[in-house]
Amino acid sequence: MSSEGDLEIIRAEGTRLADVAESAPHAVIEIYRWDLTGLVVHTGRVHRRTTEILSQRRTERISRPPAPETGIIEWFREGVEEMCTAIAETPEDVEVFTFGMGDRASFWLDRMLLETVVHRWDAENAAGEPSIIPTDLARRGIEEFSRMWAGLLAPHEKVTFEAEDSGDAWSLISEGDGSRLVPGKGTANITDTASNLYLWLMGRIGLDAPETVTAAIAGLSRPPN
Known part of the structure; x- marks a missing residue:
């Protein structure tokens, strides 16, 4: 898929999410009752599952991979970059699993862009410094x-x-x-x-x-x- 602008947004939003979580790991997100470490674990697992779906051309639903017990922030940052690479290298019309939303890889660019943006807002809001979604x-x-x-x-x-x-x-x-x-x-x-x-x-x-x-x-x- 070719949408470098969107991939740069994912990278920037992922970086911001990680930075906020690193500075306030115990702040709590009201909607899920997770602290920000839990948010990073959740989002990182979603990112890495997306990477696996795209890189392995998976057409069935798969589980999110586990997170490590230590080094969560660095693991998350690495996962953002790996996912962006997988998105960039996957043709948008390849058939993959998409929760029944058309079965084409193009689904995952928007889904992960919005997943990352919303959870960046979650992190900032929990830390008391929310900024708008563009x-x-x-x-x-x-x-x-x-x-x-x-x-x-x-x-x-x-x-x-x-x-x-x-x-x-x-x-x-x-x-x-x-x-x-x-x-x-x-x-x-x-x-x-x-x-x-x-x-x-x-x-x-x-x-x-x-x-x-x-x-x-x-x-x-x-x-x-």
Whole structure:
């Protein structure tokens, strides 16, 4: 896959995650109740499984490899680089396991970009110094939410939200056993930055949404592991 800009973002976000975890290893992430050492272990294992899926062209779900008992931060940093190399060296149309999301290797670039960005935010937030998710990445995250998780939401009332920085808008509509996230402007129930809207959908922050929507998001299991 050829997207050096995205790979540089993964490297930078991974470096920031590791730096924060190294400086505040016992800070706790509220959503998972992990400390930052646990976050590094989780994210590093996800990265290394991705490397194995791509480098070995695995088409079935595999377990995340174990982390070492010592040297976690360095192990994580090395794993970020190994994963970026595997992504760069894998043609995007190669068939691999993707949680049923198209079975093409191109899935993993976006998934690991967003995985790393969100967990960087988790680390910073736990340490008391969260920075925003850049608007373009947040928009991509909202699009991924539409593909991967909207269909798993419990029933809720319709909500329309608009990103004040990008001008994008979406409606989250409950249908049958799931929901659809439909782009397009309407009367917005919620207006905020794309970063905050994405973090809200991912269960990281609260926004002034209808109670049924808040409950549906809170009850969602994510991301796939």
